[in-house]
Amino acid sequence: MIESKELLREEEAQKIAKDLNDNYNLEKAASMIKDNKALFQYKETKYKVRMLNQQDKDELDLFKRKKFGELLQDKNILFEKEIVKLYKERNVADVDEIDGEMKKFWQEIKDLRIKHGKALEDKEPESILKNYDEQITECVEKINGIAYQKSILLENSFERTLEHFIVKMTSWLSLEKMENEQYKRAFGSIEEFLTSDEELITTAVSFSLSINHGV
Amino acid sequence: MGYSLRNLAKQVEHQNLFIATKEINGIKLFYNDSDFSRLQQLYLYYLYFYNDLYMDISLKKVSEKVLDNFIREDSYSYYKRQKNPENISKKEENGIHLVFNKNKKNKNKGDK
Numbered sequence: 397m398i399e400s401k402e403l404l405r406e407e408e409a410q411k412i413a414k415d416l417n418d419n420y421n422l423e424k425a426a427s428m429i430k431d432n433k434a435l436f437q438y439k440e441t442k443y444k445v446r447m448l449n450q451q452d453k454d455e456l457d458l459f460k461r462k463k464f465g466e467l468l469q470d471k472n473i474l475f476e477k478e479i480v481k482l483y484k485e486r487n488v489a490d491v492d493e494i495d496g497e498m499k500k501f502w503q504e505i506k507d508l509r510i511k512h513g514k515a516l517e518d519k520e521p522e523s524i525l526k527n528y529d530e531q532i533t534e535c536v537e538k539i540n541g542i543a544y545q546k547s548i549l550l551e552n553s554f555e556r557t558l559e560h561f562i563v564k565m566t567s568w569l570s571l572e573k574m575e576n577e578q579y580k581r582a583f584g585s586i587e588e589f590l591t592s593d594e595e596l597i598t599t600a601v602s603f604s605l606s607i608n609h610g611v
Numbered sequence: 612m613g614y615s616l617r618n619l620a621k622q623v624e625h626q627n628l629f630i631a632t633k634e635i636n637g638i639k640l641f642y643n644d645s646d647f648s649r650l651q652q653l654y655l656y657y658l659y660f661y662n663d664l665y666m667d668i669s670l671k672k673v674s675e676k677v678l679d680n681f682i683r684e685d686s687y688s689y690y691k692r693q694k695n696p697e698n699i700s701k702k703e704e705n706g707i708h709l710v711f712n713k714n715k716k717n718k719n720k721g722d723k
Contacts, residue, residue, distance in 0.1 A: 418618075425615035429654050431642040447648045506689070513690020516683060519674045525683065532682050610649025611613075 425606075434603040438596050442574035443582060445567075445603035452569045456562070459586075463561050467554055476553040483549065494546050501539045508532050564590065567597070567604040613653070617681065620657030626665060629658045660688065667691075 428434050432447035448456065467473050474482070480491040512528035550556055568589040572579040582600075583589040590597065605611040619625050632638045640658075641651055664684060667673050677683045 421615050422619055426619055429616075429619070429641065429651055432648045432650065509686040509689040510693055512683065512686035513688075513693075516673050516677050516687045517690070519676075522676070525676060525679075528686065529680065529682050532686065607648055607650055610653050 428603070428607055432607050434607060436599060436603070438593070438599065443596075443600070444572045444574075444579050445570050445600055445607060446572065447607050448566060448570055456565055456569060459565050460558075460562060464558060467557060473552075473554050473557060476550050476555050479550060479553050489549055491546060491549060494542055494549075498539055498542050498546075501535050501542070505532055505535045505539075508535065563601065563605065563609070566608050567601045570604045570608060571600045614681075616650070616654050617657050620654060621661050621678070625658065626661060629662060660684075664688070 424434065434445045436443055436445075483489045483491060508528060508531055512525070512532065515524055515528060547556075565586060568583060568586045569581075571582045571589070573582040583592065589600075620629075628638070628640065632640050640655075641647070643651075647655070664673075664677065664687070667687075668675055668677065673687055677687045
């Protein structure tokens with residue numbers, strides 16, 4: 397009897413914690429939407445991640461071009477197309493086949509969505525609606541698995557390397573810290589930013605991805 | 612973030628604010644008037660998305676069960692758009708379009 401009471405309390409506590417977390421996330425999102433800024437505190441220092449202004453974008457563009465040139469001259473960095481071809485030649489993986497599978501599942505989702513949408517319009521019983529919910533969820537999970545597989549295979553491609561660089565640069569450019577009641581760029585260089593605390597980097601990147609990339 | 616944006620845009624308070632900004636001068640959703648971030652564009656997209664959905668629910672075109680989860684909402688929205696293919700351009704299908712095209716029949720019905 398006592399055990400089941402404890403279980404109930406634990407479940408209730410978990411539910412409250414989840415609700416609080418969800419509400420916190422919603423409040424954070426609402427605040428970011430209004431002014432494209434995210435304020436947070438880390439180790440007693442106040443930080444802000446904001447949307448890049450035109451000056452930042454010009455700076456980012458310069459860094460991007462420089463990185464593009466560097467990567468282009470590095471013969472060890474291959475383009476996606478080259479990697480896909482090499483994988484095929486060495487019988488390691490067939491990325492085109494993976495793309496084909498994803499396309500197949502996407503088509504299945506589209507077909508299911510039409511039937512699902514019609515069922516919703518026709519006010520079909522819950523059992524039918526739930527069936528479609530489950531079928532679509534299954535397809536989405538399969539696509540996510542395949543997409544993850546593909547991203548691992550192409551992780552070190554030219555395109556992904558450049559993409560990661562842009563995300564890191566954007567995060568660095570958009571991160572500011574409070575000093576003498578004013579917000580100023582938190583780190584003087586990208587190297588300083590990347591060698592700072594892991595938790596700070598993760599938080600800054602997460603907010604920057606939301607504000608600057610809508611992810 | 613995507614889920615948070617959707618959940619926000621779905622809330623009655625945000626829908627009311629959205630309607631108010633359309634009908635009353637001086638009420639704004641954002642501090643900025645232009646140069647909207649991707650985040651803001653997505654949020655606007657979902658405001659229109661749910662506005663459209665709530666409209667269909669109130670017109671009894673679909674039951675409230677459509678709001679039970681994102682899968683149902685997306686399915687119904689996709690089904691609706693496929694039902695009226697003349698309103699979809701190739702470009703719109705792949706991008707974010709902030710203003711939903713109104714079906715010509717509905718426009719005629721709704722016009723005073």
